[in-house]
Amino acid sequence: MSLTIPASVPTTEAATSATQKSNRELIEQAMRHSWFPVARSADLTPGGTPQPATLLGSQLVVYRDGQGRASVASRRCPHRGADLSLGKVHDASIGCPYHGWQYASGDGLCVRVPSIEDQSKIPPKAKLQVFPVEERYGLIWTALEEPIEPLYRLPEWEREEFTWLQADPLDSPVGVAVTVENFRDVAHFPFVHQVSMGPTPEVVEPLQVSREGSHVWMFRPLNAGTGEWAGDGDCEMQYHCVAPGLSSITYDYAKLGRRVVAGFPSPISFEHVKIFWGVANATEFTGAPIEENLRLEEMVYLEDIPIVENIHPREVPWDAEIEEFSAPADVFTLNYRRAFLDLARRTEETLRARDTAE
Secondary structure: OEOOOOOOOOOOOOOOOOOOOOHHHHHHHHHHOOOEEEEEHHHOOOOOOOEEEEEOOEEEEEEEOOOOOEEEEEOEOOOOOOEHHHOEEOOOEEEOOOOOOEEEOOOOEEEEOOOOOOHHHOOOOOEOOEEOOEEEOOEEEEOOOOOOOOOOOOHHHHOOOEEEEEOOOEEEOOOHHHHHHHHHOOOOHHHHOHHHHOOOOOOOOOOOEEEEOOEEEEEEEEOOOOOOOHHHOOEEEEEEEEOOOEEEEEEEEOOOEEEEEEEEEEEEEOOEEEEEEEEEEEOOOOOOOHHHHHHHHHHHHHHHHHHHOOOOOOOOOOOOOOOOOOOHHHHHHHHHHHHHHHHHHHHHHHHHHHHHHO
């Protein structure tokens, strides 16, 4: 489905008229039922140090047990509230740093209380809340509540083999949508990225954007210009974002092959994200090594951060509480907002159907 949205069309249309929830409430609900990254795979070794994570205010612990299985669980020990990210990982459990209680990495049940001689006396309700886990693109992903849609799988990344390198995550005090919009906005290039991209035209050509469900695409040529990528030659860029939190560019160079840069902002709260992001080179890519591509893309991110972190409000005003004006160059980000609202609507409908079925 191909859509072109006039810049004057409001993007805060009601996600559903059948609910009293505000758009922001629907968006927050959709995020709780969506996948977000909480750690890099490379940072978790079997039986190694657990890591703390925060997702939409929920305090989590992320670890890989001695069998190599990645787990995400609530961080608070249900015994006396100690922080399990300070604990010790065992073969198939995580142990509390305070009194040594151990919880199974699979279902979170308490499996050992050191102070009890007879382990059959373990309080039967003692249990950690555990969350679903997927590993993809070099990241550990989870969802706070049952996901409405499967974890992102982009067709353009399925057609060939890519090697991923995840960067050091970035802290940014803005919301998921503001972060994705920045990544996909093309009109700010000549003002923010003069160093990394070189001179680029201020006038944005008519953008051809398509959207279907949670997915938004745009193809755009990259003229080599005079920036850091000048030696790579021209290429076609496939912009692809998926609501709520995937934004990517797949570069298709005529003489080098394909490479990727992708961002996956993870909401610490509604207005604060930890940006997981990385690069990938196709196995057949003959351009710069992946480490060099990460260095160049990091320049772009670090140019963006000082501008984005001072945007007000810190998240898209989903209920039009603040007036905004748009231009034709905003057509991609307007489609992304519609995709996010579409996801929020479908999440609400799915949850209502589940409630009715019960």
